[in-house]
Amino acid sequence: MAVTWTPPPGYLMCEALQERAGRLPVRQQLVAALGAIQRCFPFFERSTTRFPARAAFRAAAEASLRFAWEQPGPLAERAPQIREQSRRLAVELRGFVPTGPEDRILDGDDSWITVTFGNLAEHLDLIGYPDPAAYTRATVGAAANLVSSWYATGEMLHDRDPALEGQTGSSGYLLELATLARHLEWLERRELTPALVDLVRQDSIRTGDTLLAIVDEWLPPRPPDIVTRRSPPGRRRGASG
Numbered sequence: 001m002a003v004t005w006t007p008p009p010g011y012l013m014c015e016a017l018q019e020r021a022g023r024l025p026v027r028q029q030l031v032a033a034l035g036a037i038q039r040c041f042p043f044f045e046r047s048t049t050r051f052p053a054r055a056a057f058r059a060a061a062e063a064s065l066r067f068a069w070e071q072p073g074p075l076a077e078r079a080p081q082i083r084e085q086s087r088r089l090a091v092e093l094r095g096f097v098p099t100g101p102e103d104r105i106l107d108g109d110d111s112w113i114t115v116t117f118g119n120l121a122e123h124l125d126l127i128g129y130p131d132p133a134a135y136t137r138a139t140v141g142a143a144a145n146l147v148s149s150w151y152a153t154g155e156m157l158h159d160r161d162p163a164l165e166g167q168t169g170s171s172g173y174l175l176e177l178a179t180l181a182r183h184l185e186w187l188e189r190r191e192l193t194p195a196l197v198d199l200v201r202q203d204s205i206r207t208g209d210t211l212l213a214i215v216d217e218w219l220p221p222r223p224p225d226i227v228t229r230r231s232p233p234g235r236r237r238g239a240s241g
Contacts, residue, residue: 010168010177014144017180021140022133027073028187029132030123031200033139034068035183037119038204039176040143041065042212043111043150053104054112057096061115064089068123069201074132075125086124093121109149114142140180147172147211154218172214179207 007015021032041061048058067089075083094117098106105112114120119139122128129135151170152162167173183200190196 008165008168010173011164013177014141014168017177017184018137018141020184021180022137024136024184024187025192026132027192029136030074031072031192031197032180032183032187033119033136034072034123035200035204036140036142036180037068037114037123038065038201039179039208039211040111040114040146042208043109043146043215044115046212047108047111051104051107053107057093057112057116060089060092060096061112061120064093064120064124065115068120069197072197090121090124090127093117093124109146111146114139114146143208143211144168144173144176144180147176147215150215151218154215154220157220170218172211172218175207175214176211179203 021029024032044054044061045058048055067085071078071082071086075086078086096105096112096116110118119142122135123139126132126135129138147170148164148167151167151172155162155166183203186196186200
């Protein structure tokens with residue numbers, strides 16, 4: 001008899017929010033996606049202090065993220081010089097790819113992928129997805145994926161079962177989903193103004209710092225140079241990553 005897998009509620013909630021984000025107008029979609037990238041940034045920032053191979057592209061990631069918040073709209077709506085700068089930054093971020101399975105930039109979590117070639121570069125030029133909605137659906141789940149992977153790491157380090165139900169029902173994961181839902185409400189119901197964009201940005205900065213603090217509570221005392229070596233993943237959706 002075949003076993004039917006039933007996705008946990010948190011997993012289904014994340015997928016529903018991804019689909020909801022993809023139904024926003026394009027400008028609002030991109031702001032929602034950028035918020036998720038911002039919430040991953042504190043994890044990347046700290047990883048650059050623990051894993052020196054990542055430090056080389058911290059400045060480029062910071063500059064690109066700052067530029068993206070200043071130019072949150074679709075590439076086609078930007079002035080020619082802004083479009084050129086956006087493409088140049090995207091090319092630079094795509095240069096930070098591993099050269100092989102032993103490349104030291106693979107040490108640590110996957111936050112570096114989100115803030116370089118995996119999501120932020122795509123935000124800047126959108127050449128790897130069929131349309132903005134596909135990019136948005138893939139990207140708004142990035143922080144949830146990151147938090148769920150850290151929950152699994154913490155459970156394994158405590159010799160417990162890192163079940164998906166636990167990952168997608170954890171405090172950090174649910175906080176991330178609540179933040180995303182709140183931002184979608186703002187973007188659905190309010191006029192998109194520079195003030196609203198900054199509200200999403202500032203809230204994402206605060207939530208990203210809180211998520212990092214929650215993750216630290218899950219982990220046992222450990223040396224600061226613990227290595228979680230991963231293979232470069234494909235694009236992920238939902239909480240399955």
